[in-house]
Amino acid sequence: MPFSITHNAHVLLQPVRNTSPLVCSHTNCFNKKEQTQNWNGLKFIRRNKLLKDLSTWGIGGPCNYFVQVFDQSQLVSAIRYCHEHSVRYVVIGKGSNCLFDDLGFDGCVILNRIEFLERKETGIYRVGSGFRFNSLGMQCCTEGFTGLEFAAGIPGTVGGAVYMNAGANGQETAGVIDSVDIVTLGGKLQRVSRNDLKFGYRSSSFQDMKDLAAIVAVTFQLQESTSARRKQREYLDRRRMTQPLxxxxxxxxxxxxxxxxxxxxxxxxxxxxxxxxxxxxxxxxxxxxxxxxxxxxxxxxxxxxxxxxxxxxxxxxxxxxxxxxxxxxxx
Ligand SMILES: Cc1cc2nc3c(=O)[nH]c(=O)nc-3n(C[C@H](O)[C@H](O)[C@H](O)COP(=O)(O)OP(=O)(O)OC[C@H]3O[C@@H](n4cnc5c(N)ncnc54)[C@H](O)[C@@H]3O)c2cc1C
Structure with a gap:
């Protein structure tokens, strides 16, 4: 294979090739007909979810397990499930930077839907990692803040943008991060401050972080500006003219x-x-x-x-x- 994602510690767990039959109880219920399993309030879809439906490229076969998480505790539960069942896993946002294989993924794909947005103080936004990066960029500029003009037109999530250090037009995600809340492989929540993180061109500390399970939320600090919205419109116009949108x-x-x-x-x-x-x-x-x-x-x-x-x-x-x-x- 020409390239791989060996930097993701959480996908290095050994996959379970032959899964054992699952038992029905109050917290663990396997529905053979629908090929779903309920576990601690989470619904795992078995073998039926096509990765082509989870990526902007529209390519990819079925994954062995699929689950959506809507808040931090569901994310921690999903990760715990994978550890307890020795299933390797990966957390994705909009799949706008992913190439999945036609053979699918022998593990669990956790789809991040943690989508809250909190306004803390002037120019300080704390945002769930599943929030649309495009919408965040639009919202901040409309409210008169600069730093995320470039985010409009990027079809990913906040988590994906931080992980990839997405950027355009001379701006990048790292430029406005204050801190990042993560879940570790052991299921602990940690706040990492910007000073303890390294970013480069399309790279972030998260790509090599051995103890990272997932990015949960991000706090951004933005400056006031009267020209942010105008600049953003210019960037969007340029994007429409130069990219096959x-x-x-x-x-x-x-x-x-x-x-x-x-x-x-x-x-x-x-x-x-x-x-x-x-x-x-x-x-x-x-x-x-x-x-x-x-x-x-x-x-x-x-x-x-x-x-x-x-x-x-x-x-x-x-x-x-x-x-x-x-x-x-x-x-
Ligand atoms: C039309 C188009 C235009 C684009 N323009 C730009 C651009 O201008 N600049 C740019 O930089 N990129 C651009 N991209 C690429 C892409 O949108 C960005 O890289 C985006 O930030 C990826 O976000 P995502 O949520 O889709 O991540 P995904 O594709 O779902 O995931 C990307 C990687 O991040 C990891 N990841 C995602 N969420 C989390 C999380 N919560 N915790 C831990 N790891 C996570 C995944 O495991 C994966 O390794 C563009 C893509 C398209 C299709």
């Missing part, structure tokens, strides 16, 4: 090379690859670093297209592109 994509496939002046999109375009296809996967004609599922793309098509583009750019310019999208190995 109506198509099934996962944003930029590759990071921009750190030591070069030139963007990944420009290298791909100069290699003559705009519009290049492998099966149902295609390099966008509008933005060369966006790859489109034109309908029916398999994960294999997308992986082969990614590998092909990397090879061509390396051959032509001697630049080794690195993936920004996160690939989830099925096992």
């Amino acid at each position: 109506g198509e099934r994509t996962a944003g930029s496939v590759f990071r921009n090379p750190s030591d070069k002046e030139v963007a990944a999109a420009e290298l791909i375009e100069r290699a003559g690859l705009k519009g290049f296809r492998v099966g149902g996967a295609m390099v966008s004609n509008i933005h060369a670093n966006f790859f489109v599922n034109t309908g029916g793309s398999t994960s294999r098509d997308m992986l082969n297209l990614i590998a092909f583009v990397k090879e061509k750019v390396d051959q032509k310019f001697g630049v080794q592109l690195k993936e920004e999208v996160q690939y989830f190995h099925p096992q």
